[in-house]
Amino acid sequence: MSSNNQEIDALIALLAKLPGMGPRSARRAVLHLIKKRALLLTPLADAMFAVAATARECVVCGNIGTRDRCDVCEDQRRGNGQICVVEDVADLWAMERTAVFKGRYHVLGGSLSALDGVGPEELRIPSLISRVLAEEVTEVILALNATVDGQTTAHYIADQLEEAGVAVTSLAQGVPIGGELDYLDDGTISAALNARKSV
DSSP states (O other): OOGGGHHHHHHHHHHHTSTTOOHHHHHHHHHHHHHTIIIIIHHHHHHHHHHHHHOEEOTTTOOEESSSSOHHHHOGGGOSSEEEEESSHHHHHHHHHHTOOOSEEEEOSSOOBTTTTBOGGGTTHHHHHHHHHHTTOOEEEEOOOSSHHHHHHHHHHHHHTTTTTOEEEEOOOSOOTTOOGGGSOHHHHHHHHHTOOOO
């Protein structure tokens, strides 16, 4: 583009850095926003400014909200003794979409990875152990990704909590509802076979 479009080029370049967006998708999105300036672009800019000014990490669990303590941690009904441990805020939000889990969460901020130099201190594992010991926790549910790093992290946390006197469980893994074996990866099929139960 010409030098007259520096602001538009800058917006395209920023949008292209978002997950799932490349330069072409960003250009299409920017053109659409400009065409719908009053309906989309101005309200989007206002909303982004507001979020930039107010978004923060929950001091208890690591969720993202607009106060020091997120809505889940503030909700007294959620203090049922269960803490669900997830790797990322996106995982927490995915769990919340199901509206099935009624306890509280703890966001690690990733998983252990020797290759990437990520140890327990780089994650929120020490604060998880402190929470379990300080709060009336009866069960820690490890809802970590079914990857080598996720499983390594789960085993590490389970070892750290061995003396805490709490139940440590993990999500069941295997064939999803409606899943066809032909479309599943080998790890999922193996996990499903190993976790088989009586019919």
